[in-house]
Amino acid sequence: MPAPLPQNPARQDPAPRYPAEVAPAFRAALDRFDPNRRPLILGHFDADGLSAVAILARALDRAGRAADIRIMGKGENPWTPALRQDLEAQRPGGLVVTDLGVRQGDILPGLPTVLVDHHVPTGTPGDAAVISGNGWLPEPTSSLLAWWCGGAAEDDLWLAALGLIGDMAVEGFPELAEAQARYGKTALRDAVSLVNAPRRTAGADASPALALLLKCASPKDLLRGGHPETALLHAAKAEVAAELDAARRSPPRIRGNIALIRFSSPCQVHPLVAQAWRGRLRDKIVLAVNTGYRPGWIHFAARSATGTDLIRFLADHRPPGAGTEYGSGHAQATGGALRPADWNDFAARIGFPEETVHD
Ligand SMILES: [Mn+2]
Known part of the structure; x- marks a missing residue:
């Protein structure tokens, strides 16, 4: 008889449940x-x-384990054959994955992995260690979890604050209050708006934003200019603003408790459109549908002011071919990406049979 497989030691560490448990779990x-x-x-x-x-890279640097970095771009996620192939070729010493969700299965079996995240888990990620703030009260974002992972370095507090503001997790964190007192509310908010801009553009190249976060010492340093990347971020912001302006002119179509707004843009403006209409159609589930974001896909964002659990709503109407990018995220902020056939199926399921698209 073959010997039983050894237990993976990662499995024996309980996931942290409090801020003070985060740094030891990360070290382990x-x-x-x-x-x-x-x-x-x-x-x-x-x-x-x-x-x-940025926080994790700085922390690993300080620990003498300088890391390589890869930002997942438009339509990418780590649980894909394409990334697995890249990892097999590159063979890193280990994988730190942040703000990309907690999904089913190993990213690369045998590669030591830690996930630092706060989204609703959609599966058990194989042998990866999980540091998730999901369900905590208040719920920390990935940036704050990363800051705790790195030993709460004073110089990196502003970076943790950027993530909290970016994800609108602004209530109940003394860390944020302290950062606002030290760096200024406006400077932090303006820095978030700039750093968030490139990922919404058609090119979706976030590397200038990351470069700034790695080299700046404060939000004011980031905003001041003098860095070539700052101008790139301003240009990205202008590109997105123009696309958003156009998309917001599409009229909502309403059926029952659902409002559907459809448009075509290469920019990731669908979450912004959904958010804008959510405030005006407060008794509806708002779906902002972008047919032009990525060739061969229909992307949509779901928001609602009704308190409806949108992850459950999407699960209840799940088309057969939906993948992992469908219906993950947060109960009040989710969405998905579907192939045309599945989109047509989904649209019919929710009462919009005429909203079909063709390949
Ligand atoms: Mn996040």
Whole structure:
């Protein structure tokens, strides 16, 4: 008889449940990395994800484990064959994945992995160690979890604050109050708006934003100019503002308790459109549908002021071909990406059979 497989030690560490448990859990996860190879940080391209990446990169630097960084771009996520192939070729010493969700299965079996995240988990991520703030009260964002992971370094507090503001987690965090007192509310908010801009553009290249977060010492430093990247972020903001302006002119179509707003833009403006209409159609589930974001896909954002659990709403109307990008995120802020056939199926299920698209 073959010997039983050894238990993965990651499984034996309970997930942290309090801020004070985060740093020890992160250290324990790093202890399983191969010390002779560079670790790789994977992060989401919004303000929270990029801030978390910057904090983790600085923390790993201080720990003498300088890391490589890869930001997941438009339509990418770590649980894909394409990324697995890249990781097999690169063979990092370990993987730190932040703000990209907690999904089913190993990203690469055998590669030591720690997930730092706050989204609703949609599966058990194989042998990865999980540091998730999901369900905590108040719920920390990835950037704040990363800050705790890195030992709460004073110089990085403003980065944690950027993620909290970016994800609108602004209530109940003394860390945010302290950062606002030290750096100024307006400067922090303006920095978030700039850092969030490139990921919404057609090109979706967040690397100038990350470069600024890594080299600046404060939000004012980031805003001041004098860095070539700041001008790139202003240009990105202008591109997105023009696209948003056009998309917001599409009239909502309303059926029952659902309002559907459809448009075509290469920019990631659908969450902003949904958010804007949510405030005006307060008794509806608002779906902002973007047919032009990525070729071959229909992207949509769901928001509602009704308190409806939107993840459940989407699960109840799930088309057969929906993948992991469908209906994850938060109960009040979710969405998805569907192939045309599945979109047509979904549209019919929710009472909009005429909203079909063709390949
Ligand atoms: Mn986040």
